[in-house]
Amino acid sequence: MSLFPETIALALAGGKPECANLVKFDFASETVRLWTGHGPLETNDGALWLGTGELGGMSGIEQAVNGQAPEGTFTLSAVDADIMRLARDEFAEEVRGRIARVYIQFFGVDDPDDPDNQRPLDNPYPVWAGRMLTPTFAFDAGGERSVTISAESLFSLRSRPRHAMYTDRDQQHRFPGDRGFEFVGSLVNKVLTWPDW
Incomplete structure (x- = not known):
């Protein structure tokens, strides 16, 4: 149609x-x-x-x-x-x-x-x-x-999270003990080699 x-x-x-x-x-x-x-x-x-x-x-x-x-x-x-x-x-x-x-x-x-x-x-x-x-x-x-x-x-x-930040501190505030965002700060401008043999 x-x-x-x-x-x-x-x-x-x-x-x-x-x-x-x-x-x-x-x-x-x-x-x-x-x-x-x-x-x-x-x-x-x-x-x-x-x-x-x-x-x-x-x-x-x-x-x-x-x-x-x-x-x-x-x-x-x-x-x-x-x-x-x-x-x-x-x-x-x-x-x-x-x-x-x-x-x-x-x-x-x-x-x-x-x-x-x-x-x-x-x-x-x-x-x-x-x-x-x-x-x-x-x-x-x-x-x-x-x-x-x-x-x-x-x-x-479109790129703004709803009332949240993608940081470890914000994640700990919402879900204490969750380590999902623990390394976000160290990933900025990080170069990854893949595949790594």
């Missing part, structure tokens, strides 16, 4: 599939779903996404290569003073450390109920996830406000 059966069927029939990005923010009090188009969008999984149009943007959403984990940023422009205040005052408890997910959604079938839009094909497909870190605020010369949230890719934590 293919990953995008409806999209592939449309392409094979001579249609021209298009796609858009969707972003799901898992805030502490609620989940917010946004997409890069205009107006509300109901996807085939029943979720409702609010359109940001030209007021929303994102960057840094790319695959982690060569051991690097790029940082993503999400920007919302033309926000009012209340949103700026909420982003500043409630960010720590509401947003910091929470997950943001990016999806792609394919389109291609004209929607007779909405001539300016197209119906979604298949379900949204996740392409990136990150942990939200810090907000930044900007004001342009015309007084327009914007809020940007940075997020580190979940791939950036």
